[in-house]
Amino acid sequence: MMAADPRDLLRRMFDAAIAAAQPALCLPAHLPEPPKGRLIVIGAGKASAAMARAVEDNWLGPLTGLVITRYGYAVPCERIRIVEAAHPVPDAAGLAATGEILHLLRGLTADDLVLCLISGGGSALLTRPLDGLTLADKQAINRALLASGATISEMNCVRRHLSAVKGGRLAAACAPARVVTLLISDVPGDNPMDIASGPTVVDPTTCADALAIIRRYGITVPAAVLDVLESGRGESIEPGDLRLAGAETRIVATPQMALEAAAAVAREAGYPVHILGDAIEGEARDVGKVMAGIALQVARRGQPFTAPCVLLSGGETTVTLRGAGRGGRNVEFLLSLGVALDGCPGVHALAGDTDGVDGVEEIAGATLGPDSLARAWGLGLRPKESLASNDGHGFFEALGDSIVTGPTLTNVNDFRAILITGSR
Incomplete structure (x- = not known):
């Protein structure tokens, strides 16, 4: 030959x-057992709409939900709403859709299941600044990080400590419901903490770590960002937090x-x-x-x-x-x-x-x-x-x-x- x-x-x-990483091929085998209560499907990433379609095609029971994907990456779904937003710098569409996801998570019980579909690009698409920060602040820090030469792990460390949904905060908002996250990895090492900045997993890093990265690369950031990090208000969900005790992650596709x-x-x-x-x-x-x-x-x-x-x-x-x-x-x-x-x-x-x-x-x-x-x-x-x-x-x-x-x-x-x- x-x-x-x-x-x-x-x-x-x-x-x-x-082709090997298409959700229709790699996702169905990782779906969880049906819950006693409701199934809520949420997620974000460039593959999240295709992942949502794979869930719909392979889930026999009732479900509802919303996922956010990049402009141009929508896939038609019947029961899961697909919202398109900007990547790699977040925009108002992503901000609004993230607010809708948080609204869906209100009033859940221990009998309910939240299925979270996460893939690369989720850091920008799933966006909700911490109190005291604005979308403009997040956009500025994203642009600066992308131009700095920082690794994806370093960029996501900073993002986790400026977000109201990353670093385990999204899973915490689901409590007391069970959370199962299906991940398509786009990061070296396949660490769930770094895939879309880990919205459903605990975060062992700190605000001090994020500050050190900003200083290491000489990144100029808005004053409000420095205040969040220096005050410690940006600390994310730490290991041992009971709200994430039952959270489960399953990686369905890797590099x-x-x-x-x-x-x-x-x-x-x-x-x-x-x-x-x-x-x-x-x-x-x-x-x-x-x-x-x-x-x-x-x-x-x-x-x-x-x-x-x-x-x-x-x-x-x-x-x-x-x-x-x-x-x-x-x-x-x-x-x-x-x-x-x-x-x-x-x-x-x-x-x-x-x-x-x-x-x-x-x-x-x-x-x-x-x-x-x-x-x-x-x-x-x-x-x-x-x-x-x-x-x-x-x-x-x-x-x-x-x-x-x-x-x-x-x-x-x-x-x-x-x-x-x-x-x-």
Whole structure:
């Protein structure tokens, strides 16, 4: 085998990764037993509407509820209301919908069950500032965090201590009802606390931790934010809180599952596969350099693996904004990889976000080939300058190598594949 077009094979691998995390496939087996009382379905995230549809299609009894998803990610449901809101910076629609969710949770009993559907993007979509803070304050801190280079875990630590629903507060609002949370993980390590900032799980971090992150990255925040953190008013639900004693979390899809699905496609095409990690973090351009070094060693010296082969990885890199280009972390990784590979023969790559949106563009990612730099130079592009200005989308769009999937209705984080054919 191994005669497949490299770009076609890479795209089929990416599509398989996305398909493996579709709620209709992975969610039904994790549904809880029906309660004695009512079932209330709530949730937030880029996959929450598709998750809600999967619940409706597989739940025989009565239910009601509301979930919040990103604009363009709605899926028709009959009994669960779907509200669209903004991501990655929250808006008034998300604020209002979160208020409606809290209203649904009033007056529950111990016989009732709250089924919470959480996926990546929920931090922005499920938004309710603590008393003393405004939506404008939350928007400002979100923008600053996204541009700072902070890890997703660090960003979510700050968010948890400024929210009236994150850090276990949403589950606390459900008491005394039982809470079961179904999670699609988009974070390195699959820690429920970091998926949508953990609205239904306890939080061992503190306001002091959040303050340290803000200071570490030199983030300028509104005075009201500092007051909440310095006063301790932002402390979230701590371990041992009885309101969350019966809360249960079940992870239904992970980045590792997506990587394994992609690996199966590559193996069927005859390529050995090496999964380098599902939780790789760091600056996107730095990860690109490291991955290029590994790929070059494979291509030139047959170490640590022999070519032909495929190198897969996932996780969530970060981008510290330095320029005014159109970028996302996946295209920044890919452009950095390409610059470091410098046209090495036989090395092809794809990087994309499994939710279909890399950064704020409706573009999932892009592909890279040995001829990418030469084609760019032929168009008058300067790859290193594009990288310096964080203009990955502009670069790959000019080459016609962008990947546009549309809403994928799931989110298991970044997908990176490097195909080394062994051609000299």
